[in-house]
Amino acid sequence: MLAPTAYEARLADLLARVSSGEVSPGDAARELRDLPFSDLGFAKVDHHRELRQGACEIVYAEGKTPGEVRAIVERLLTVNEGPILVSRTSPEHVDAVRAAAIGTAVEVVERPRARCVALRRTTPPAVGVVLIVTAGTSDLGVAEEAELTASMLGAETEIVADVGVAGLHRLAAVQPMLATADAVVVVAGMEGALASVVGGIAACPVIACPTSMLTSCAPGVACVNVDDGVGAGTIAAMIARQSSPR
Numbered sequence: 001m002l003a004p005t006a007y008e009a010r011l012a013d014l015l016a017r018v019s020s021g022e023v024s025p026g027d028a029a030r031e032l033r034d035l036p037f038s039d040l041g042f043a044k045v046d047h048h049r050e051l052r053q054g055a056c057e058i059v060y061a062e063g064k065t066p067g068e069v070r071a072i073v074e075r076l077l078t079v080n081e082g083p084i085l086v087s088r089t090s091p092e093h094v095d096a097v098r099a100a101a102i103g104t105a106v107e108v109v110e111r112p113r114a115r116c117v118a119l120r121r122t123t124p125p126a127v128g129v130v131l132i133v134t135a136g137t138s139d140l141g142v143a144e145e146a147e148l149t150a151s152m153l154g155a156e157t158e159i160v161a162d163v164g165v166a167g168l169h170r171l172a173a174v175q176p177m178l179a180t181a182d183a184v185v186v187v188a189g190m191e192g193a194l195a196s197v198v199g200g201i202a203a204c205p206v207i208a209c210p211t212s213m214l215t216s217c218a219p220g221v222a223c224v225n226v227d228d229g230v231g232a233g234t235i236a237a238m239i240a241r242q243s244s245p246r
Helices: 006-020 023-031 047-053 066-079 091-101 137-152 166-171 175-180 193-199 227-243
Strands: 037-039 045-048 083-089 107-111 114-120 129-134 158-161 183-188 206-209
Touching: 045 066, 045 158, 047 107, 047 158, 066 083, 066 091, 083 206, 091 107, 091 114, 107 137, 107 227, 114 137, 129 137, 137 158, 137 183, 166 193
Parallel strands: 129 158, 129 183, 183 206
Antiparallel strands: 037 045, 083 114, 107 114
């Protein structure tokens, strides 16, 4: 069984003080009034997630103003105990998170390529190994987002970049790492073939994380959209008909 989170320990301490008479039930109720969530008007900040799942709410910054992101992060810093991750940030969002963290004993961890920033505090002890594998260097932004998320949730992490199917000898070179991982995240654009290849090698669960570039990484291979049998058949027939003597 995993050790209780800092948030659980804080609640347990409060209940113990109520039981001993050190804290009145009324005072405890006031302290717990925001346990489910805080209503900021523009957002309902989930504080109970840390108790339910051992993780703070992850803040998705895109579409939110820097002021809104700062208000959410400040409330999480005040009420919760664990790490906070803010994803899909702009530079202004990052500035807002840094401003929210001023005066607190937290480490600010930035991943500019991944457009995310985290406030590291009372991170759970690392359990298990997550290996993040990318098909190419262009996939590193998504890979770093996955790596930072997994590390904030208490896993040991490592990224292996640029081992796509266009050169399988590169993937073979890291096969020992695949054999010792507890979970593998495969980040690949193109036609996403790398996840299937890794799935045929690794003994642990493999999570395929496709990126937005839908094409092929091998010269001479074309890729149509997802489930587009009509498009694939049409292009194939056009090529075949032009290849045959009229």
